[in-house]
Amino acid sequence: MWEFSVGLYMISVWPDSLLLAAIYGAIESASVALFGPIVGQLVDRLPYVKVLRIWLVTQNLSFIVAGVSVVALILSSTLKSTNFTAFILLVILTNISGAVGVISTLAGTILVEREWVVVISEGHPPELLTKMNSIVRRIDLTCKLLVPVLTGFIISFVSLKASAMTLALWTTLTVWVEYWLFLSVYKGIPALGDSNQRRFTRSLPISDPEVSVSTSQERESLISHDGDKATATQSGWRRKTICWVTNGPFVGAWRVYLRQEVVLPGSALALLFFTVLR
Structure with missing residues (x-):
């Protein structure tokens, strides 16, 4: 919901330019590229429950802060001309919160889709892992299809401010449900607890x-x-x-990536996205 709405929020804040939306997207992508390997290492070292708590708290707190700052920007439509310093500070706060949110989302993706799914499917036929991955991807794509419709209804029939406030309120309420659901999965599947114990023993x-x-x-x-x-x-x-610098996690991760077979297809797909600039 936030990824879909942020472009509209930034455009409404500065209607004459797409600069704010472009800066936000660049900061998000740069944050993942720079800090993604560090996040992966932390997920690999910390216990599952601790990663789960850090992920949900930082992600939802960052979206709440970003939603509040965006509401402040929308409500103070003349802030750019009356108090440019406050305007820039709110924009910076929104970008930092978005970067923290996307990094914490990456941690959750690694934990659930790259770790838990693999652990749950251990000892079963390979078809189970394929099926679970397809189900997770189907849930993800369904949310991405339905969220723009829901957000569009709120923006069209209520207001842009109501959309931002709904985002902040929704995030505040659902974090508890998310934590309960994930913790129920962790407690209900013994293989996750055993895998967590093996990780802890290996790190001693x-x-x-x-x-x-x-x-x-x-x-x-x-x-x-x-x-x-x-x-x-x-x-x-x-x-x-x-x-x-050369042994840093961000450089080492790129070295590992450059040795993979998907380098050329991945680079081609990345270059394809540059066509939107035309």
């Missing part, structure tokens, strides 16, 4: 004496190595910066 530190000895030796060698590099701090600082 190893207390093997041989490993501890080797770790201490490596630490001592690193300390001595750092001492040797103390004479060349400037070059060492540059080297560390380059290593930090």
Whole structure:
């Protein structure tokens, strides 16, 4: 609902230009590209229930804040000319809230569609995973088809302000239902609890004496190595910066992606979307 409505909200705030809507879309896409790998790592490390709580709280809270800021922008139609600083701050708040919302939505997608569905289908024929994926995708597409109709009715027969307020109110009420439904699925399927326990066990530190000895030796060698590099701090600082950037999660994720077979089809599909700029 928010993804469909935000363009209309931004256009109504600045009717003479599509700049605000374009900036919002660019910030959302850039947030996913930069912070998506970090979100994936956090989902892989944290327990299921904790990811579920963080996802629902941050997503719905960001949409509530964005809805309130958009309502403020729509109600104060002359804010751009009377108080341009406040106008820019509300626009920035809307963009930041939207970016946080899309990142948290990505965490939920990874948790449910990439993790839970796979765990639930373990030990069953491969057809079950295919069927579950198709059902999840069908639910997703059905929502994307019905939401524009519902939002369009509210905007056409009531007002744009009512649509934004409905979004904020709907988000506030449904977060509790969402959490109850997901928690019921987690508690009702023992395989999810077992998988969560295996993840937690895998993340625990190893207390093997041989490993501890080797770790201490490596630490001592690193300390001595750092001492040797103390004479060349400037070059060492540059080297560390380059290593930090190249080994960062966002760069590493792109490296993994570039080695996949879907690179060319994915790039072709991405370039196809540029035709909307014509």
